[in-house]
Amino acid sequence: MRSEAFLFIAASLFACACTNAPDPFPPPMQRPAVAGETKPAEIRTFLAMSDPEAPAAIVADVQSAVEGTGWRWTHQNPELRFKLPDTRRWKFAIDFSLPKPNFKDTGPVTISYFINGKLLDRVRYTAPGDLHYEKPVPAAFLEAGGYNQVRAEVDPPWIAPSDKAKLGFVLHRAGFIH
């Protein structure tokens, strides 16, 4: 009898331990609607791949899925577009990564940067890791008020063993800065 009572008490305590769910809640205070932003950002010249505007800036060869902390895989010829208000004193800048495991397969990677089809630079990367590139862009390369296309060519790309997809690099941010 004593052991049964002990078991009952122990079982009751255990059951209590795991059922501390609250009572149902009433609806909360309703938040009033907010009017439009006071100053919408009309022109974005530099974008992180997690930004809501990023899909609109992607032209080709950048994957639609945002991964991890907000980066996207590119394929061999990623292309983005940006509106610039003018053509003076802009620098093209990009933050990206060459992952170590892929680099083991590809070896050194050469990336050619094109602005509106004109070659801005060709850079050979001999080590993997997080990388940053920036370079002033001649005004003659750019178009004021319209879209400016930025394209990178990755040589060699990394070829995924499973589906033979050609992947370029991990893109974090890119665009034009002063």
Next chain:
Amino acid sequence: MAGPVPILFGAALTVAVMLALGRLVLGAFRVPLRRGEEWWLALYPGAACLSTLVFALSAVRLARPWAFAVLAALSLAVAFARGALRLSAGPLPKYGRSWRILFWIVFAAFTYLYFFNAMAPEMSPDGSTYHLGVIARYLRAHGFVRITTNMYAHLSQGTELLYMFAFAFGKHSAAALVHFAFLASLPFTMLSYARRFGLPAAAGVSGALLFYACPIVGYDGATAYIDVAVAALLFAIFYLLQIWVEERRTGLLVLIGLLAGFAYGMKYTAFVAAPYAVILIAWKSWRKGQKILRPVVLVSACALAMMAPWLVRNWMWYGNPLSPFYNKWFPNPYVHAGFEKDYREQLENWNGVTNKADIPLEVCVRGEKLQGVLGPVFLLAGIALAALRFRQGRQLLLAAAVFLIPYPSNIGARFLIPFLPFVSLAMGMVVANWKAMAPLIVLAHALSAWPPYMTVWCGQYAMRLTRAPVKAALRIEPQDHYLMRESPGYAVARLIEEKVPPQAKVLVYTAPAEAYTSREILVSYQASFNNNLSDLVWAARTADWQPTRRLTFRFAAEALRRVRVVETARHPVDYWSISEFHVMGAKGELPREPQWRLEARPNAWEVQLAFDNNPMTRWRSWEPIRPGQYVKIDFGRPETVYSVVLDTTPDQWSARLHVEGQGETGAWHVLGGEPEASELPPPPAVRRLVTRELRWQGVEYLLIHDFDLIGPDLREHTAEWGVTVVGERGAARLYHVE
């Protein structure tokens, strides 16, 4: 800011009270100790006593310097009056002169390094944030405070309460010096053990010095971390168990039980001390044909008595006796079970160290990924197995193995510290047979662990002491000046203290040195409330976290008392969420009436986020998707429902939902079929929606670094966010939310 005198006074008084109380306890239990070991072993029952007394004072809001001073005076007076401070009779055997000289040379050199680092202004990552931040808050409130926005405040705080006693007189550095006292005493405890149990001098001295000169041990023990204090206590428990094996006194069992329970009170991962003690005592009793039940029950009861205050506090305040862990067993509104899962995975694979074969080299030599380094000599730790041929070697290695058990749950180098005293002594027993090799190994280890030489072999960013900051320790260089130069976290904490009014809350993604500000800091990951707010802010700049997907569940109109959305899929990782839950009637959306009752499983506490009319807030499962999870509305009366519309975020690829309804009576039944999916434009003015919600939740300030995900956007669009910069310090900006 405390000067050198209050710092030394605070630390010395704390150690003196611990020793006095410890000697009283040892006397009361008639523990058969010899001269030379009684003082070293007195530290631990004394620490347990003092910590428990400070707990009691904090529980009744008497955590004040004068109350601590009275406690100190009484403890010292009683100990003196009872003759507890007298020396015992029989001394331990002495070691030879050459070994004593070697010990004192190495010990003195490293004590110089450790002491001045401990006395220098405290700026260790965990010490200056939560270890001291929480007790500083307790002291301001004169006792315990229920802190629901910092999960580290839910950990057992037996060590921190000792620091609190010292902090009351000498602030941060006094607390760090108390930890240093444990560090400096442990080699002597190890030597006493070695002398009592007949280990040769080469073994005792080598073992003690291998441990003491270990870089991560020095770094940890010279700051307001707690790992070395825990290791010292575990060694003392082992030591007392070995004495019990020889002497079999009942008083020892009580003491061992209390200390084993206190080990849990000092740090959760030291919980293994209690089962270790109980099983060892049961085994040894059985081997001698003695009764098992009585000693086992006695030790278990004493251990439980020391654990109980922390279990009860957490159960009463946080709904989970083991908070911040095991939240799936004990669901509560303060720590998300899903967060805990991710957090544990992070601790188990620090900085991407997923291949466990990398750990030896990382913790012994490199030291960057696992936050500290033991020293290359510990690559030879395997030789300790040769000590299995000695009885004490087997006991040491058994204890080493037991205290290694929690290590896989956090593979940081400092989580090996509790294991090191045992393995160091076992290594010492082995190298003792190699004649001259023993001192050579010790000297090589000591030289390699001396800061200027460490740069030769360890990683550049390995957590370690780099010099003895004597001027800063003695406050010849003012504390503020030193910390402003050396600690970015301190500079940010002072900015917050200057610019943020008392009682205001600050949301941060990178923790500042909380111990140096009295304002409430909400670190993004440290509680459910903080998780939700930080996700909300990130959502403003993360397209996949905005409600741009609408699911419409159409079905034949029906009078329903209750309706619920039920998950039907399963996924090991993904969560699901609802940003806004709309119920449509004949004339459009049914207004959310006060009599409605909302429920969710899991994460019941946050169901209102799906019904608050703010599209940027969302109820999330915070557990991987599995069938049967639901969000439910009870209308309080029958309502004719035409459809259910969910605004959701696109980041829940695996979720599969259906809607069920229930009339006034009758069973739940599925309504309609698959939902129609459509796209929604992102909400207008998302930044404003976010900051307005922050204010709604009582958060007035954001402290954002340039490198935080949201940093650049906040800097460029302050007007759209509705925030103003009120201060800057380095890469950090403090924003006031308008």
